[in-house]
Amino acid sequence: MLLRLFCLIAVGIAPFLPATVFSEEPSRSETVAPxxxxxxxxxxxxxxxxxxxxxxxxxxxxxxxxxxxxxxxxxxxxxxxxxxxxxxxxxxxxxxxxxxxxxxxxxxxxxxxxPVHFLTQELTVPKNYVDLDEESSKRAAEEQEKILQSLGKITVQKFWAGRFMMPVEGKIAGSFGLRRIMNGQPRSPHSGEDINAPQGTDVRATNEGIVALVGDFFFSGKSIILDHGLGLYSMYFHLDQVDVAEGRRVRKGDVIGKVGATGRATGPHLHWGTRLNGARVNPLSILNIE
Ligand SMILES: [Zn+2]
Incomplete structure (x- = not known):
């Protein structure tokens, strides 16, 4: 199976802080082990x-x-x-x-x-994609730290409510967890899902949240991170345009930006990522949460 390389994003694992919580949801029955x-x-x-x-x-x-x-x-x-x-x-x-x-x-x-059998993808990419010059390498490391700091906070409030929605209409690449070997060197696994859509397609908030971070980064290009509370974050990378500012509260379905190919991307697509208390989780998995 040949998988196209959409992006080279691989954000590391965030530190976190403990928290307690209060918010009301309809009643359900206790989960039964195992x-x-x-x-x-x-x-x-x-x-x-x-x-x-x-x-x-x-x-x-x-x-x-x-x-x-x-x-x-x-x-x-x-x-x-x-x-x-x-x-x-x-x-x-x-x-x-x-x-x-x-x-x-x-x-x-x-x-x-x-276990999940994540596929491995071997790629040959331009040398400057994997061997960064000193300046780019420093910039990428600083940005990575900034992103991880943002993802490491646990807001003691729950913003999301009800079901989560796909942020964009498009073709799902199935690239979550993909193990990548670039120019013979193993890289971090692909921690999000790529959704292929034309440049300029609306990108919508998957659920209610606060805009935790907006930036234009070396790897992820124009980016938005939403804080849904209680340690849950969603990420939207490679945007052509960002339509929200940090600190703004967004509702589910609000247009927050447009699909693009900014940063290290080979074509227009949305890299959609989710973090839950430091765990790199499959964004498609949150769509199953009631
Ligand atoms: Zn991606």
């Missing part, structure tokens, strides 16, 4: 708690799992992400429930991480 999730998946998880519980915090694969209140006061929910490079293994989701008096209850839920 839970199975694939590499790069996002899944919804909920716990039933006693009437005295005031907060719930979780941890999975060494990442924080901030819970939010559901419509039923004795239920808390969370979105949990498996990084594309987390090894297939059994691990426990740890959940700590605290009451007003400070009493804590610790629960463990077994989770099995299932």
């Amino acid at each position: 839970i199975r999730a694939k590499q790069g998946d996002v899944f919804y998880f909920s716990v039933q708690v006693g009437p005295d519980a005031v907060s719930v915090e979780g941890r999975f694969l060494n990442r924080p799992v901030p819970f939010f209140k559901m419509g039923n006061p004795q239920e808390f929910g969370a979105l949990i992400g498996v990084d594309l490079a987390d090894p297939p293994a059994h691990d426990d989701l740890l959940v700590e429930i605290s009451d007003a008096a400070g009493k804590r209850e610790l629960r463990r839920y077994p989770v099995e991480v299932l």
